Amino acid sequence: MAEFTVSLSYEKAGAPWGDNARLSFTETGAVIHLADESPNERAISQAARKLDGLNLAGVTLTGEWQKEQQWAFALSFTRARNPASIEWADNSDKATLAQEYAALLFTRQLVNDTPEDLSPETLAQRAANWLQELGADKVTYSMTVGEALNDAGWVGIYNVGRGSERPPVMLELDFNPTGDSEAPVDAVLVGKGITFDSGGYSIKSSEGMLDMKCDMGGAATVTGALGLAITQGIQKRIKLILCCAENLISGHAYKLGDVLTYKNGVTVEVVNTDAEGRLVLADGLMAATETGAPLIIDAATLTGAAMVALGSDYHGVFSMDDNARAQMLEAAQQENERFWPLPLEPFHAERCPSAFADTANSRPMKGGGGGGASNAAGFLSRFVNPDGKGWVHLDLAAAYHGSPTPEMPVGATAKGIRAIARMLHNFK
Known part of the structure; x- marks a missing residue:
């Protein structure tokens, strides 16, 4: 099964997704659209809840993510029953996030x-x-x-x-x-x-x-x-x-x-x-x-x-x-x-x-x-x-x-x- 990717963008979603849309979809996954280059953790959390509603088996975070942005996504995306897997963005935070996420689970x-x-x-x-x-x-x-x-x-x-x-x-x-x-x-x-x-x-x-x-x-x-x-x-x-x-x-x-x-x-x-x-x-x-x-x-x-x-x-x-x-x-x-x-x-x-x-x-x-x-x-x-x-x-x-x-x-x-x-x- 192809991986479902989630990335961040500081650009607006395309017009078909609606004004001020925080979430859009591509052939391989989803894009979370943020208003500016602040961490925007609340917006990420809300997008993560919507993605969790799709009952995905797992996601891969791609592109540029700050550590706290990934953590905000994980807190909100990890449902109580049969939680989906998360592959962290490929940066220096991966090992730390894995430790913290194991304790969270x-x-x-x-x-x-x-x-x-x-x-x-x-x-x-x-x-x-x-x-x-x-x-x-x-x-x-x-x-x-x-x-x-x-x-x-x-x-x-x-x-x-x-x-x-x-x-x-x-x-x-x-x-x-x-x-x-x-x-x-x-x-x-x-x-x-x-x-x-x-x-x-x-x-x-x-x-x-x-x-x-x-x-x-x-x-x-x-x-x-x-x-x-x-x-x-x-x-x-x-x-x-x-x-x-x-x-x-x-x-x-x-x-x-x-x-x-x-x-x-x-x-x-x-x-x-x-x-x-x-x-x-x-x-x-x-x-x-x-x-x-x-x-x-x-x-x-x-x-x-x-x-x-x-x-x-x-x-x-x-x-x-x-x-x-x-x-x-x-x-x-x-x-x-x-x-x-x-x-x-x-x-x-x-x-x-x-x-x-x-x-x-x-x-x-x-x-x-x-x-x-x-x-x-x-x-x-x-x-x-x-x-x-x-x-x-x-x-x-x-x-x-x-x-x-x-x-x-x-x-x-x-x-x-x-x-x-x-x-x-x-x-x-």
């Missing part, structure tokens, strides 16, 4: 898989297997499963996941290229891995539950970012902690009014079983803090409030460390990924009060009330070092699209993997 596939196929144990194992393929003997890992979580004191992951017949899991993975088991840990990545979120007894509507296979998007994103950093040749010791569970209803599920006592002594009243992500992340953040790493990044599809604030275009960035926040935003800017800072101050830790515990896990009102994303971040701040130094919390509002847009296909986006990988390389 892994991340998207993990998020787009059905909740039946992706149990908590399966999520943890697939993440570990992929990273071992990339890092070989530099990667070791352990998994704490089911009742062993409760025995070890990881009460958040255990209680959120105990309502399911498929046990919850904490994955602790160590990428150590130094060969020295005593080498300091340079960074820890923590991911929310809720493989399906019914809301528990605070049950979601059917429509609200439909896309909840994506609630492990944080785990997928940090795994994809670490895999990308490994293929880029990073020489830092990095740990990955995935907090994996299904939030389901049963006679063994956790309930509203329960009080959980965490390993650091913090007691938490459950006032909303659908505010479960912060409960599992608390365990991961305590484990990360125990390593003494100077950088901790957690990522989660955590709050609807972040989506209200940012739409599905940006990831929210929270930190009480001005330096860490600035470096995270700089890494995102360098990678052309949209991250945006949202407020987090020490008082946010007190915004979910409880008469029965040190804090509640939310506020007993729809969506957790005003400032819900900041209040969730404030809850998490109880489980890192007191001043939050070196800690960055990412609320991944742009991780998933429940329906296609003119620029993006339905499903997982994998946005953020490049910025997090760069942060791992550059943080100081």
Whole structure:
């Protein structure tokens, strides 16, 4: 079968294609027409969506393409089901794009898989297997499963996941290229891995539950970012902690009014079983803090409030460390990924009060009330070092699209993997 080529042009399409047409076709493929010689990534994305609608088996990018133009095309052209292949333009960016695209495909596939196929144990194992393929003997890992979580004191992951017949899991993975088991840990990545979120007894509507296979998007994103950093040749010791569970209803599920006592002594009243992500992340953040790493990044599809604030275009960035926040935003800017800072101050830790515990896990009102994303971040701040130094919390509002847009296909986006990988390389 002849290859389908896609090229860029800064000339207008021929008259038969219509005024201001962004796309025209030739005997061998298509031409994307750009208004000027700026990157025009949005126009490329829209053209890529139209080309994807042709259900092509693959395309070859020909002619002059900038790296970010090719990446914009790939983000938009790669559909969730049976994605077409992409042959990159023949320039110096090919190898880099291939590395980044492999991480994107892994991340998207993990998020787009059905909740039946992706149990908590399966999520943890697939993440570990992929990273071992990339890092070989530099990667070791352990998994704490089911009742062993409760025995070890990881009460958040255990209680959120105990309502399911498929046990919850904490994955602790160590990428150590130094060969020295005593080498300091340079960074820890923590991911929310809720493989399906019914809301528990605070049950979601059917429509609200439909896309909840994506609630492990944080785990997928940090795994994809670490895999990308490994293929880029990073020489830092990095740990990955995935907090994996299904939030389901049963006679063994956790309930509203329960009080959980965490390993650091913090007691938490459950006032909303659908505010479960912060409960599992608390365990991961305590484990990360125990390593003494100077950088901790957690990522989660955590709050609807972040989506209200940012739409599905940006990831929210929270930190009480001005330096860490600035470096995270700089890494995102360098990678052309949209991250945006949202407020987090020490008082946010007190915004979910409880008469029965040190804090509640939310506020007993729809969506957790005003400032819900900041209040969730404030809850998490109880489980890192007191001043939050070196800690960055990412609320991944742009991780998933429940329906296609003119620029993006339905499903997982994998946005953020490049910025997090760069942060791992550059943080100081």
